[in-house]
Amino acid sequence: MAFTSLILILFCSFCLILQAQAQAQAQAPAPSSGAVDLVAILQKGGQYTTLIRLLNDSQQLIQIQSQLKSNSQGFTLFAPTDNAFQNLKSGALNHLSDEQKVQLILYHVTPKYYSLADLLTVSNPVRTQASGSDGSWGLNFTGQGNQVNVSSGVVETQVNNALRQQFPLAVYQVDKVLLPEELFGEKSPAAPSPKSPKSSPETTTVGKAGGAPSPSGEGQKDNGAAERNMGFGVILGVGLICMGALS
Numbered sequence: 001m002a003f004t005s006l007i008l009i010l011f012c013s014f015c016l017i018l019q020a021q022a023q024a025q026a027q028a029p030a031p032s033s034g035a036v037d038l039v040a041i042l043q044k045g046g047q048y049t050t051l052i053r054l055l056n057d058s059q060q061l062i063q064i065q066s067q068l069k070s071n072s073q074g075f076t077l078f079a080p081t082d083n084a085f086q087n088l089k090s091g092a093l094n095h096l097s098d099e100q101k102v103q104l105i106l107y108h109v110t111p112k113y114y115s116l117a118d119l120l121t122v123s124n125p126v127r128t129q130a131s132g133s134d135g136s137w138g139l140n141f142t143g144q145g146n147q148v149n150v151s152s153g154v155v156e157t158q159v160n161n162a163l164r165q166q167f168p169l170a171v172y173q174v175d176k177v178l179l180p181e182e183l184f185g186e187k188s189p190a191a192p193s194p195k196s197p198k199s200s201p202e203t204t205t206v207g208k209a210g211g212a213p214s215p216s217g218e219g220q221k222d223n224g225a226a227e228r229n230m231g232f233g234v235i236l237g238v239g240l241i242c243m244g245a246l247s
């Protein structure tokens with residue numbers, strides 16, 4: 001009898017160790033293979049077809065992707081959704097030259113990695129990759145509680161769920177295109193004028209991939225919870241066996 005109890009106690013301990021290990025694995029960050037695939041991150045988000053196209057057309061995909069390897073500061077990308085582009089005034093982007101379109105995209109990228117916690121306390125304005133003769137174009141961040149807002153001076157919006165928040169690259173969803181004052185401010189040469197209401201190729205081809213955006217990380221969380229529940233079940237079962245054996 002004492003021997004069986006001993007075996008069972010050993011078995012219990014063994015299970016506890018397994019359980020602890022499973023938990024540790026569930027909580028550990030996903031293994032980083034070193035190579036960050038920006039397109040894959042955006043595609044997984046499911047609502048960034050326009051952004052991917054603009055990043056690609058302006059050669060920024062290649063630029064960011066290659067600089068991620070060498071830039072020791074990392075990058076942060078504020079990723080406007082397809083809806084954000086669709087909600088722009090019709091033709092807004094038609095007024096921009098190719099060079100200005102590149103600047104608009106660059107304005108959504110900072111040459112530094114910021115976690116959401118960093119953004120809550122960062123000192124303004126924050127440098128972006130976009131710049132003109134007057135230097136780098138900045139973004140202002142304001143935080144309240146856990147909510148971070150970003151302002152371009154022309155638009156203000158919330159910094160939403162993180163598609164990725166792991167050095168060297170952070171990607172956050174924004175529901176508005178960040179229009180820089182330098183291009184869209186009152187006095188800017190490219191300020192949208194009410195004439196020419198013809199539809200823009202920028203806004204006509206979007207919105208097909210609306211689909212079912214899944215907030216990133218949700219699946220992982222579910223898996224973790226399931227694992228913990230299973231672990232708990234095992235412990236409970238073994239505990240009952242132990243109690244039965246000891247009584």
Ligand SMILES: *[C@@H]1O[C@H](CO)[C@@H](O)[C@H](O)[C@H]1NC(C)=O
Pocket residue numbers: 039052053056057
């Ligand atoms: C980027 O553009 C090139 C040339 O237009 C195209 O072949 C490629 O598939 C595009 N890549 C992505 C990720 O959209």
Ligand SMILES: *[C@@H]1O[C@H](CO)[C@@H](O)[C@H](O)[C@H]1NC(C)=O
Pocket residue numbers: 142143144147148149156157158
């Ligand atoms: C953030 O912006 C939203 C509107 O987009 C506004 O309601 C909220 O008060 C702002 N929060 C902060 C901290 O500025």
Ligand SMILES: *[C@@H]1O[C@H](CO)[C@@H](O)[C@H](O)[C@H]1NC(C)=O
Pocket residue numbers: 124125138139140151152153154181
């Ligand atoms: C950021 O805030 C400063 C100080 O309030 C202001 O002068 C500047 O215009 C703001 N810039 C943007 C992009 O909002």
